[in-house]
Amino acid sequence: MPRAKRAKQYRKLMGQFSMTFGFREPYQVLIDADFIAEANKCKMDLIPRLEGILHGQVKPLITQCSMRHLYNRKSEPGVEAAIEQAKAHFERRRCGHHPDEYPEPLSALECVCSVVDPKDNGVNKHRYICAINDEELRANLRQITGTPLLFIRRSVMIMxxxxTVSAKARSKDERSKFRAELKTPASKRKREDEDDDDEKEGSAPSGAATGAEKPEKKKKxxxxxxxxxxxxxxxxxxxxSSDEQGPKTSKAQNATVMGESEPAEGPKRKRRRKHKSQATATSDEAFGAAGVAGNATVEVSTVGGDD
Incomplete structure (x- = not known):
């Protein structure tokens, strides 16, 4: 499987665990002796690789029994480096199996199962992510609901x-949420109907006191x-524009009412300069016209005197 496709699948898987079983960062990763020894043998930078697989910050844990197993395998190549790494970077998870009570460390199967599921009720109460290389131990952890599992094969970390148990619990949880969503709208509708009935009952006495009024029909x-x-x-x-036209029309109406008819003013005539010869001619003509008029008046007076 290509690396990008595998990373996308792991991100989706961790999202499902987070939504259904409540996993949160930093993820608690419980590591056994075989897993850390294999990682050092392959020269794998363990903590960055875990963060890349889980797509989040991690908090590596190791039990007391697993540390004792590592000390017993100290002579093997790569185990001493694993011990130093566990002592420096891993948090010790107290499993309660003290050397005084248990001279020999318990097997990884017994120790890890007692830490993940202390009450044997098949629930991963503390939300551990188990990094286990032992196949028998992984088979038992699959029966505990909500337990992500990691292992190393051929220098590749796989999730x-x-x-099946976890998938059934997830599908059951999703069905319950879906049913709850279906029930909520009906209950809200019922409450709204009850509120409407209460309002009608409360408004009935006031209507009877003021007189029966027919409800108005809604207009179509x-x-x-x-x-x-x-x-x-x-x-x-x-x-x-109307204000400007208003005064003009009022003035015109007043003029017609009062009988004032103003002559329409035409274009002004241009004044022309007259020469002296034209001025004398016009004066002679005017003088001659005045003499003719005087003679006419004399004749009229003589005629009247004869009578």
Whole structure:
């Protein structure tokens, strides 16, 4: 399987464990002696590799019995480096198997199972992630609900898919959540109906006191266009233009009422300069016209005197 595809699968798997069983960072990784010895044999940087597999911060743990197993295998190559790493970077998980009571350390099967499931009820109470290389121990841990398992094979760290017991618990939990979501809307609807009934009962006495009033019928919505298209309607004239036209019309009306008819003023004539010859000619013509008019008046007076 390609590395990117495997990483995506592991991220999804840890998301399922987090949603269903409540795993949170930093993840508590319980490591046995075989796993840490194999990691040092393969020259594997253990803590960064665990964080890459689980996609989060880790808190490595090791039991007292596992440390005693490592001390017993001190002569093997790579085990001494594993002991130094466990002492420096791993937190000691007290399993309660003291050397005074148990001169020989318990097997990894008994020790790790007692730590993961102390009450034998098949539940990973403290949410441990078990990094185990022993196949028999992994087979027993699969029966404990909500236990992620890691192991090393051919210098590759692998995370097992979710066990059958854990998958059944997850599907059961999802079904219960789904049913709860289905029930909540119906209950809300029922409460709303009850509130409506209470309001009706509370409003009945007030209506009887003021007199029986028939409830108004709801108007039916008329389908179709209610108003003309605003784009087809002419725009209204602004107030400024109407104010300017108002005084002019009032003045015209007042003029017609009072009988004042002002002559329409035409275009002004241009003044032309007259020469002296034209000025004398016009004066002579005017003088001659005045003499003719005087003679006419004399004749009229003589005629009247004869009578």
């Amino acid at each position: 097992e898919p979710m066990a 919505r008329s389908h179709g266009q209610k108003e003309p298209n605003p784009l087809a309607v002419k725009k209204k004239k602004s107030k400024s």
